[in-house]
Each structure stands twice: as C-alpha cells, then as structure tokens.
Amino acid sequence: MATARAARSDGKTRLILAAEQLFAKGGIDGVSLREIAAAAGQGNHHAVQYHFGSREGLVHAIFVHRMQQMEARRGEMLAAAEAAGRLSDARAIVEIIFLPQLELPGQRDNHSYAYFLLLYLLRNDGRDFGDFGAELPPNIARALQLLRQRLDFLPEHIAQRRLVTACFMFLNMLTAYADDRVRSSDDESFEDAVDDTLGQIVLATCMPLGSARV
Template identity: 60%
Template structure:
C-alpha cells in the first residue's frame, strides 16, 4: 500500500479516497502527469480500473474533486452568509470576498498542505468559462448566492469582464496558499501568514471592485 493510501482514513468510502488521493497527486505532478492506474493504487484500490468505474474518465475525476470540495465548503459559506445578514453587512465588498475565499483555508490535506490550491489553479485553467459564474460544474447554494451578490456589485462590467476579475482574484488567493505551503515545508517562510492573508484580501477587494475607467 502506498504512503498516500496509508494515511487516508479507512472510514472514507472508495470513491472519496480516490478523490483525495487524486487531489494530492494532481497538485504535485499535474492533472495530466499521473496515470489513473496510479491514482487507484494510491487510494488503496486493487482494481486498476477503479477510477474509470467510479468517474468514467480523467475529466470525470477532475470534476468530482472540484464538486467534492465546493460542497464541503458550502456549509461554512452558508454560516458566514447568515451571520453577515444578521449584522447587515452581506453586501459589503470585503464580506463578499471573505465568503468566497476564506472557507478554502480549512482545506488542508493529510500531509498538512493546501493541495487543493494547486489543484484548483490547474482546474481553473482547464475549465473556466467566459460566462460569469461557470466553472464546469453545478455550484452549491452558498457559493452560487455569493457569486450572484458579487455580480450585482459588478453590474458595470460585462459578464466576461466580471468572470475575468473573479478568476484573477481566485489565482491571487490560491497563490497565497500554494506559496505559503511550499515555503513552510522548505523552511523559507518568513512572512507571518495572517499578515500575508490580510494583505492578499485587501488586494483582492481592490482588484474585484475597481471601478471602470473614468468611474
């Protein structure tokens, strides 16, 4: 059994173990750099065709990782939305950005890394659409609602421009997570994470909500 398979919880079903093993391998070696057979073996599957059985194809597995993580984060997003509504700050630009991005902080793999950040960077390059809010799958309620709020705030932009800003902001946040994990592992991390996070969130808000030229 591989090291990845050994650390995956036995309580998880076969499908989820493959999703989590694939996320780590894709993050480390690229979505097209790992064989489906290796993913099956890394998740403890004896059937070399287990990925095809559960997901149909590599693209099906990639989409399953995205959907799994999006659904996993949605409970936290819904909590944040409810609290923001109570405090009457749901439509504030900073609140919208926090609801979109901060739940990703909790997505740490069994090695203590933000593998999902590296995976999602690759996913967005493969699957993002010019149509606002389209990312290749069905978005859960909390994220969909927050993206709708963002779109209302960006009504001065076309759909494609609003989508471009959103994807750019995603890369800014994911870069923070990926680089910090890398530097922490190598011992090169010199910046306090909370300071880096605050600086990145301020950059994201500025980039997302920048008024049009002459505005």
Template identity: 55%
Template sequence: MKLGEKDERESGEVATPGHDCDNLDAKTRLIVTAERLFAQSGINGVSLREIAQKARQGNHFAVQYHFGSREGLVQAIFDYRMAQMEEARGAMLADLHRRGLTKDARSILEVVFLPQLQINGDGRGSYGNFLAQYLLRNDWRDFGVFGHEAPPNLQRTFDLLRARVDYLPSAVAQRRLVNVSLMFLYLLVRHNGQGGEHQEVFDSALADTMEQIVTAMCLPFRV
C-alpha cells in the same frame, strides 16, 4: 468568520494526504489521492491506473468505474472541495445578512475565499495546486460557472458578488474572479503548512492579499 480565523468545521468526510484514508469510501479515497497526485505531477501527468493503485483499489479501472473519465474525476475533486465549504459559507452568509453587509465587497469576497483556510496542512497545498490547474484548464465565460452548478451557499455568494459588480460585463467579471482566485491560491500554496512562529506572517499576507483581491475585483471597467 474573522480574517485569519480558520474554521475547523467540516462537512462530510475529510482527509488530507498523509492522513490515514482507510475510513473513507473508495470513491472519496480516489478523489483525495487524485488531488494530491495531480498537484504533484499535473492533471495530465499521472495515469488513471496509478491513481487507482495509490488509492489502494484492486480494480485498475476504478476511476473509470466511479467517474467515467479523467475529466469526470477532475470535476469530482472540485465539487468535493466546494461541498466541504458549504457549512462555513452558510454561517458566514447568515452573519453577513445579520450585519447588513450584503453589498460590502470585502465581506462578500471573504465568504468566497476564507472557507478555503479550513483545508489544513498538506491538503491545503495539494488543493491550491490542483485548483489553480482546474481554473486554467477551461475557459468559462459566464460569471460563477465552473463546471457543475455551484453548491447553494456558494451560488448565493456569487449572486451577491455579481450584484456588487453589476457594472462589469459578465465575461469581465468572470475573468476577474478567476484572477483573484489565483491570487488567493498562491497564498495557500506559498504559506502551506506554516504555523507557530510564522502565523503572524501568514495573517499579514492574508490581510494584504484580501485587500488586493477587493481592489482587483471592483475596479471600474475601462476599455
């Protein structure tokens, strides 16, 4: 995937707020609805009952039934979005190996971040707002650990990145990964829904943000 190129391939059922969710199963509808509401009101700012109502579930305890708790739902949203990006990451990883770029920081970081561009329209803004809250909600110290085990292609990418910055202590590498992730999410939220005449502006912002991300991630560690 080239810089600024949006991969339209999606794995699994994909919906963004504002789209008709009737074709989604109840569990996926809860995930998509909760992401939107959490983005608008904060992860702790909306009741589980309201999420069930907005997802058109007759059972007001649908969230508890499917996910067990608020934390279970929050993790399910993260896992759902990461799984959506697996196909794109797999294709990018194959291309990266084919071109001998497995030690190139820019190429590796593009595999981490660029698949997020496939979340289009309002969904991108909701995803960006939610994920920023998710990353700040917990304090994971081990590199590449964000709740559940990462999907295979994302884990392979994290492994390549960790090898590239092997001079960094694990906690430092993880902190930097969160920091640069927030930089990218700001870009998604700030430029949400822009297209047409604004597309060149977004591409320029994307290129500049990726340069900042590479620099911030790979700086030598000085105590």
C-alpha cells in the same frame, strides 16, 4: 446493502483525495488513472473509470467534493453577514468565497487543493460569471451572485475574468505559504498575507472599468 453502498462511497472519496494529491504534484494530465487507483488502495486498475467515467469526471468530482465541504461554513458566514447588514460589502463577500478554503481538512500544511484548483481553473474556459464547469452548491452560488451584483457595472466576461484572477491571487498566496522557506520567514505572518491578499482582491475586482489607465 447499506454497508456495500458505504464501501463504494468511501472508495470514491479515497480516489478523490488521492487524485487531488497526485494532480497537485504531477499535473492533471501527468498522472495515470492506474497510479491514482493504486494510491487510493484500489485493487481494480479501472476504479476511476468505474466510479467517475473518465479523467474529466474525476477532475470535476474533486472540485465538487471540496465545494461541498466548504458549503456549511459559507452558509454560516452568509447568515452572519446578513445579520450584520453586510451582504453588499465587497470585503464580506470575498471572505465568504475564499476564507472557507483555509478550513478544509488536511490543507493547512500542503495546500494540495490549492495546487489542484490552479490547474483546474487553467482548464476552464467559461465566460459566464461563476461558470467553473460544474454545478455549484447553493451557498457558494449565492455568494457569487452577491459579488456579481456588486460588479453590475462590468460586462459578464470581464466580471468572470476578474473573478478568476482573484482566485489565482488567493491560490498563489496559499501555494507560496506551502513552501517552508516562506512559512519560516519572519517578514510576514500567514494571517497578514491572507488579510493583505483579500484586500488586494477587493480593490482589483471592484475597480471601475478603465480606471487604471495612465
């Protein structure tokens, strides 16, 4: 019985990872569920429906799977920030939210999750801060709560819009560096690009409302 459960779980993971790769290349609506099942080595063409119910169920499962993979690292970063008295430091909070994505397995070279997440965010219409269409694990939820407290001067929908914009900024940087032409450039290292983008996110996200008007 335990072996059967492990096989089902492993099959679900293979579907999630295959779908992430295919969605990243062909778009969330541009890939058939049969293609995903075949890429995951599933003989049953209806494997996605069996495990996830629908395309949208699979899409949410990818998001949740990756959030869970980053949860332990975010917990470590939250503990370190708390010990250093930096839980109200916008840069520390932004790092907790974004940097664990750099440590996801198999992502340093192709960033398929970054491509997928760009598409996922474009499908999301949540106006409440931190609403990404799925229940969030506790550590990322806490990091977002800390950021919301830092942005308490903003109305809810504007704070959410800035958060989504910050995600796009970070993901755009990652997908740009997935391009060999950018990676081979001597103009800026990947580490410098990450540092600059995080600084840009802090400034843009925490900017007082209306201060950019000239």
